[in-house]
Amino acid sequence: MTINQYLRELHGLPVFGFPDPGGTAELPDPASVAWRLSVGSYDASESWEEAFARFTASVDTTGVRALIVGSWSEAYESGPEGIVSALVAARDRLPGLRALFIGDMTGEDCEISWITQGTLTPLLDAFPALEEFGARGGSALVFPAVRHERLRSLTVETGGLSGEVVRGVAASDFPALERLDLWLGVSEYGGDAQVADLAPILAGTRLPALRHLALRNSERQDEIAAALADAPVVAALETLDLSLGTLGDEGARALLDGRPLTHLKKLDLHHHYVGEEMRERLLSTLGAAGVEVDLSDVAQPEDWDDDEEHRYVAVAE
Template structure:
């Protein structure tokens, strides 16, 4: 699977593409109310006629930014070769002009613009430092991604989408003080694209001693999905989760067996295991154990047929 579509919404608001310079000059249509949409600001990935910060300046001149609630950063010029440092600088420099900003996504880039594992990122916690009222933050792309430990009182949702997540990022998130965080979604990826986190790096999330308000935990798109499932089966944090997501990875019968034999999961609203390598027998066992208890179980996208063994398994998103 590749990421072929841009985000359709962010922070509960429909995404709206701020027009490029030519379209803006030619259009007579009124722009949406500033607070009514999640504004996506992008430039061409290849041979762009303007830089992202220039597009942002046009946006700030055309829209009452004091009312903007959500921003989506799309492609910047040559994202496959350039970090978003200028993007981050432009946003942090405008923090006083964005007092109502609550949702921010950095890197809404499709595979046609730049493959996920080729997206150059950088140190992103400056955005959290600048926007203390931010409630939802997402980032796509793991190359050179940095996430230093940060304290943020209001962040409720953190999404990190990669084809390969460096252990340093995982440790930085684990060391952060995020008392309001309810949703944590990490795409761990494969070692081929830089994933090197192990179970010890995930332990702070699983122990239940941090993130006191966590209700949705996704540790997914991983080549060690069975090992994660074994760790999750006895993890204290599970007892207070509403949604557990171990999807998009290489989960097989061993990991599923651990989930069945571990602590009860019948309190969950949803267990998401889609894109998996479980046998039909194991899928039925999970269904028999959880669905009658009211758990929404997603075991779609079985990849087991034709898989000769663990070495043939693959994550849903890599390159």
């Protein structure tokens, strides 16, 4: 599966695409939408920075609450360093910015594992009032440990997330963070993170406000489930998301045999390899306790005639 649609909302606001040069669309109230700025990945008529300059010249940016960075020119080989610099330089012109997403691209723009990222943490330093931050693409992504007092939601979508980035996120101080969503991906696309890298997150002490945890799209989904089975962080969660990955009976059994999950509002396991009997156990044990259990999209392993079961995450390349 590939990413086939752009974000439709951010920070509870509908997305509005800032017009291309010469566009005549009427611009909405700056605070009423999440503004999406994007240029062509191939043969762009202007750079993203030039589009941003048009944006700041035509929109009262003091009212902007949410901003989405779409594609930039040749994102498959060029990172967003210039974009990061432009946004940091404009921080005083964006005092109301509360949500920022970098790399909202579909597969037609650039496949998720080919999106070249960079060091994004200067954006967190530049916008101390930011509440939501997200990025798509793990190639060349750098995320050293940071502290941010007000960030409530952090999302990193990749087809392969490096252990270095995971360790940076895990070592960060986010006292207000309520939602953490990491797409861990596969080793083929740089997803070399180990379960041990998640230890500070699973301990629950560094993220006291965390209520929604997603560790998904992983080829290590059974191992992650086993680690979560006795993880202190689970007790404070309202939702746990292990979807999009290779979860099978082993991981499902570990979840049922570990700390009680009956306090959860939702357990999201969609796109999985759990067998029918174990699915029934999950539903009877947790569903009966009022937990919404999403077991949709049952995946089928491929048979390569080598006596091994080959499972795939939902989003890789």
